[in-house]
Amino acid sequence: MRLEFPVAGRDFQAAGGAAQKIKRTLRQIGIDAETARRVGIVAYEAEMNIVIHAFSGKVGVDILPERINVFAYDQGPGIADIDLAMQVGYSTAPEDIKEMGFGAGLGLPNMKRYSDNLVIESEVGCGTSIRAVINLPTKEGS
Amino acid sequence: MQLKDIARILEAEVLTCEDKLNCTVEAACGCDLISDMLAFTKEKMIVLTGLVSPQIIRAAEMVDLSGVVFVRGKRPTPDIIELSEELGIPIMCTHYPLYESAGLLFAAGLPGWRHWPRAVGGSEDAP
Numbered sequence: 001m002r003l004e005f006p007v008a009g010r011d012f013q014a015a016g017g018a019a020q021k022i023k024r025t026l027r028q029i030g031i032d033a034e035t036a037r038r039v040g041i042v043a044y045e046a047e048m049n050i051v052i053h054a055f056s057g058k059v060g061v062d063i064l065p066e067r068i069n070v071f072a073y074d075q076g077p078g079i080a081d082i083d084l085a086m087q088v089g090y091s092t093a094p095e096d097i098k099e100m101g102f103g104a105g106l107g108l109p110n111m112k113r114y115s116d117n118l119v120i121e122s123e124v125g126c127g128t129s130i131r132a133v134i135n136l137p138t139k140e141g142s
Numbered sequence: 143m144q145l146k147d148i149a150r151i152l153e154a155e156v157l158t159c160e161d162k163l164n165c166t167v168e169a170a171c172g173c174d175l176i177s178d179m180l181a182f183t184k185e186k187m188i189v190l191t192g193l194v195s196p197q198i199i200r201a202a203e204m205v206d207l208s209g210v211v212f213v214r215g216k217r218p219t220p221d222i223i224e225l226s227e228e229l230g231i232p233i234m235c236t237h238y239p240l241y242e243s244a245g246l247l248f249a250a251g252l253p254g255w256r257h258w259p260r261a262v263g264g265s266e267d268a269p
Binding site: 012013015016017019020023033037040041044045048100101102103104105106107109110113 | 174175176177178180181184185193195196197198200201203204205206229
């Protein structure tokens with residue numbers, strides 16, 4: 001099952017709406033609260049990255065029997081140095097965005113923190129794609 | 143501690159979701175940045191913040207927060223109140239600044255992330 005939502009750059013009114021729908025759907029189909037929370041956080045950070053940095057993009061999830069894959073891709077400036085962008089505290093968000101509570105330099109680190117695997121691919125001047133895997137808990141609860 | 147205890151201690155005005163005032167709160171976090179909030183909060187926690195933005199409520203829903211307290215006498219705008227009611231996230235306002243709000247709640251026994259046994263990775267770089 002796939003859920004996919006368009007995300008518009010700089011649309012702070014609608015921002016976060018896609019992650020909210022993803023999380024709500026996961027809970028409605030019976031995904032446990034902790035997994036839904038982790039997916040929601042990763043999707044929210046991915047969505048906000050598109051809103052803050054890109055022109056447009058999409059964010060969504062593929063719901064599989066053993067895991068949930070979060071994906072996001074955008075048309076935007078891309079990330080010149082992914083290792084640097086992964087550093088806690090590093091941010092290229094402009095000042096007006098920081099005044100709105102963003103640009104903590106924790107977006108990508110949060111996505112890594114709450115996912116079991118995170119892959120970021122980016123081309124400067126074209127855009128960025130992100131794939132994150134969140135494994136579902138096993139029946140034994142591990 | 144329950145939400146109603148937090149409202150009493152902070153002399154706060156409860157703006158939405160009064161039906162949830164008996165909900166138990168186990169810990170709190172003070173932050174003005176969205177990603178800090180996502181990193182260091184989870185369910186049964188509240189956030190104290192001076193950031194008046196709808197995104198605070200959206201992020202609060204992502205981490206299943208028990209409530210949001212706006213400090214320094216800041217008042218949320220109508221769209222924030224509407225979103226809070228829609229998503230069921232209680233919000234309240236206190237005249238105390240962030241530091242004093244946190245101090246009052248900590249002194250009353252409400253821990254932060256680092257002292258909360260249920261925190262994930264709580265021993266690391268918590269605010």
